[in-house]
Amino acid sequence: xAEYSAFxxxxxxxxxxxxxxxAWRKPDPKPNYDVIIIGGGGHGLxxxxxxxxxxxxxxxxxxxxxxxxxxxIGRNTTIVRSNYLLPESLRFYEYSMKxxxxxxxxxxxxxxxxxRGILNLAHSPGQADAYIRRGNAMRHSxxxxxxxxxxxxxRRVPGLDTSASARFPITGGLLQPxxxxxxxxxxxxxxxxxxxxxxxxLLENCEVTGFLRDGDRITGVSTTRGDIRAKKVAVAVxxxxxxxxxxxxxxxxxxxxxxLQAFVSEAIKPFVNCVVTFGAGHLYMSQSDKGGxxxxxxxxxxxxxxxxxxxxxxxxxxxxxxxxxxxxxxLRLLRSWGGVMDMSMDGSPIITKGPxxxxxxxxxxxxxxxxxxxxxxxxxxxxxAKDEPHAINAPFTLSRxxxxxxxDETGHGPTPKLH
Amino acid sequence: xxxDCPHCGPRDLAEFSYQGDASRTRPDLGSTDTKAWIxxxxxxxxxxxxxxxxxxxxxxxRAHLVVERDTLTHEIHAVAIARDAAGGDAA
Numbered sequence: 001x002a003e004y005s006a007f008x009x010x011x012x013x014x015x016x017x018x019x020x021x022x023a024w025r026k027p028d029p030k031p032n033y034d035v036i037i038i039g040g041g042g043h044g045l046x047x048x049x050x051x052x053x054x055x056x057x058x059x060x061x062x063x064x065x066x067x068x069x070x071x072x073i074g075r076n077t078t079i080v081r082s083n084y085l086l087p088e089s090l091r092f093y094e095y096s097m098k099x100x101x102x103x104x105x106x107x108x109x110x111x112x113x114x115x116r117g118i119l120n121l122a123h124s125p126g127q128a129d130a131y132i133r134r135g136n137a138m139r140h141s142x143x144x145x146x147x148x149x150x151x152x153x154x155r156r157v158p159g160l161d162t163s164a165s166a167r168f169p170i171t172g173g174l175l176q177p178x179x180x181x182x183x184x185x186x187x188x189x190x191x192x193x194x195x196x197x198x199x200x201x202l203l204e205n206c207e208v209t210g211f212l213r214d215g216d217r218i219t220g221v222s223t224t225r226g227d228i229r230a231k232k233v234a235v236a237v238x239x240x241x242x243x244x245x246x247x248x249x250x251x252x253x254x255x256x257x258x259x260l261q262a263f264v265s266e267a268i269k270p271f272v273n274c275v276v277t278f279g280a281g282h283l284y285m286s287q288s289d290k291g292g293x294x295x296x297x298x299x300x301x302x303x304x305x306x307x308x309x310x311x312x313x314x315x316x317x318x319x320x321x322x323x324x325x326x327x328x329x330x331l332r333l334l335r336s337w338g339g340v341m342d343m344s345m346d347g348s349p350i351i352t353k354g355p356x357x358x359x360x361x362x363x364x365x366x367x368x369x370x371x372x373x374x375x376x377x378x379x380x381x382x383x384x385a386k387d388e389p390h391a392i393n394a395p396f397t398l399s400r401x402x403x404x405x406x407x408d409e410t411g412h413g414p415t416p417k418l419h
Numbered sequence: 420x421x422x423d424c425p426h427c428g429p430r431d432l433a434e435f436s437y438q439g440d441a442s443r444t445r446p447d448l449g450s451t452d453t454k455a456w457i458x459x460x461x462x463x464x465x466x467x468x469x470x471x472x473x474x475x476x477x478x479x480x481r482a483h484l485v486v487e488r489d490t491l492t493h494e495i496h497a498v499a500i501a502r503d504a505a506g507g508d509a510a
Contacts, residue, residue, distance in 0.1 A: 242465035252462035256440070257490070302437040303490050305467040310420050310493070312433035345461045401461040402453075414460050417437065 003108050023189060024068075024196035029203055029225050033061045035384055036221060036230040038208050038244060039237040040064025042073035042184075043362055043369065045191035045202075046377020047236060047384070049107075052198035054378070055385035060200045061230075063223060065207040069188030072238045075307075075339035076370040077262050077284060077296050079275050081118045081179035082143055085134045088395040088407050089348065090141040095392045096375030097143075097178060103374060109190030112183035112289065117274040119148070119157065120174045121324075127279055131174040138176070146175045159271055159325050167323045168280035181275060181286050187373055211248040218248065218358035234360040234384050236376075239305065239340025241363040250355055254345040254401050255364060256416040258299045259338040261309035263317065265331045267291030281320040292334060295321055299341065299367075301417045309338045341366055346406035347419030351380050351393040360384050361398065366419050423498050426480040434478035440464075441471040441485045441504070467491055473501060 002008055002021070012020055035051060037044045040062045051057040064070070080100055082093035104111050122128040135145035153173050154162040162170050196202055203225065212220035212227060220229035237244050239257045267290050275286040285295035297317035300309045314336060322329045344350060344364030349372065351362050362380045365372065379393035389397075400406055401414075412418040420432040440463055446455045467490055474484045485504035487497040 242463075243467050252458065252464055254461040254463070256463050256465050257467070302488075303440070303465065303470055303472065304493070305490050306493055310432055312431070315433075402457045415439070417439075 004110075023193040024202050027201045027203070029061065029206065029223070029228050030201065031227075031229060033201075033228065033230045034059040035232045035234060036060075036228060037062045037234045037236060038221065039071075039235065040068045040192075040202060040204065041071045041236065041238060042069070042187050042191065042373040043238070043365075043376045043380070044234075044236040045188055045195060046373050047234060047362070047380045048195040048200045048202075048377075049191045049198070050378045050381035051385060052195055052200055054381060057385055058199035060195075061228065062195070062200060062202050063206045063208060063221070063228075064202070064204050067204050068192050068202060069185055072339045072341075072369060073188045073373070074185055075262065075337055076184055077286070077294050078181045078184045078288075078370065079118065079179070079284060079286065080113065080182055080371040081176055081275070082371070083118065083120065083134065083138060083145065083174065083176045083179065084409060085137050086407055086409055087137075087141065089409060090138060090143060092375055092379075092392045092396070093371065094141065094143050095378075096372050099374035099378060100182065100371075101178075103187075103190070107190040107194045109186060109193060110183075111186040111190050113180065114182070114289075115178050115180040116286070117175055117177045118179035118277065119153065119274050120277045121153070121160075121279045122171050122173060123168045123280040124171060128171045131172070131279075135174045144176055144178050146177065148173045148175050157272055157274065157276055159327055160276070161326060168278075175274075179275065181288075184370060191377070208244060208247065213248075216357055218356050232358060232360060232384055234362065234380065236362040236380065238363065238365060238369060239342050241342050241361075243305075245355075245361075248356060248359065253363075254350075254398070254414075256303050256343050257305050258302070258341050258343050258417060259304040259306055259309050260296065260299050260341050260367060261313055261317070261336055261338045262294070262296040263314070263336045264288070264334045265293040265328070266334050268293070268331065276324075278320055278324040280323070281316075283317060283320040283324060285321065285324075293321075293328065293331070299343070299417055300338075305340055307338050307340055309336075343416035343419055345401060345414040345416060346408040347410055347412065347416075348407035349376070349396050350398050351376060351383060352389070352397045353383060353387060355398060366416075420493050420495070422474060422476075422484070422486060422495060424476050424479060424482065424484065425498060425500055426482055427476065430476070430479055434476060436475045436477040438473035438475055438483070441473045441501075469496065
């Protein structure tokens, strides 16, 4: 498989782009692997890549029920940031940010990572204090953060109503300049291609229907393409975690599945040049390279596996974007969709060994899995290869709830819909 | 999604507030079984299919309801006043 380069682009342009090879093989399942990863989304593919690239474990299969990238990796709003408050989260997401910054180069695949910045708007003195506190925590941890006045915000985001007569006047905003957006599908394809060329088997249309066990120990999986054995089985299936683990006899987990909707408007000329979040409600928006406004709000607030939402939430999100940018009120909505979030009880992820011997679990990403993709894959691969956590995922265990060591950024307690 | 409130009739989803899983049973208040409490507070069956859950008709009669709803299709199978619904910790 050829490297992508200026030369290969030119060569293929002259031959009418007819000679590009498929980016990955379509192998049949082997009877045995060292590691099986269930879930061919961003996190599963990244895990496979880092297992091969960092630990030399290449006898690996990634099992995907549909096609690669058909789940949440293709259903998010593409935001990458590390503007967290708690030290455990800051360390993890900043590690991810640093991997993002080199990702296109490392994968030889343009993931279109664009560090256009993220701006969190505050609308009251209390909210401003909370954001400034978070900004200080970030700077203490070596993460970039700047506090902007309404005047600075007006210069940076001209479409915003920063006047005192706005429906929700803006008192300031926290900017993380290194945050930004990336091309979501490219992450899946880039990791898939890079894992495939190191020998990882990517098995599509291969749904796990059960687990093979030897006593308590998981020794493989039954799938729609036959039984496959493995020394280690890793699960990275986001919103479907509870369903998949039920097939291993795990009936209860600190997770609830909820649907989150996202929206894209018709394409317009350059309108906002960073990611903006509206603190008076819950809305985040950026503009894609094609020109569409990409935005989303809160969950639909009730358990759902439907991959589609209901109208009241869509209406709520539309009213928020119109309060924030009155000038977009007459834009047409191009499309909307829903993704299933595995909301954890403290809003933080779980990357851990267990809950059964031979099993490894990566779940609980709530809204925020996309930006975490590189660090999630990196630390999960580390945990699988060495049977111990990396420093960045050591706090994110399944047992933290019973130990009273929850990592609750928002302080909402075990109410998953609020994280 | 319409929820058929026993007091008010079918009303729009937007009038209701979701209050979470109704299938959990709180341990006896005098219980010192830590494992049972941790399981009650943090763990959920999270089914794909029929799910018993609490809703409050917050924008209407304010009654607390137990709704049985399909999490895959959003179809609602049953609505009852929480106080009358057997099981769960409606208190």
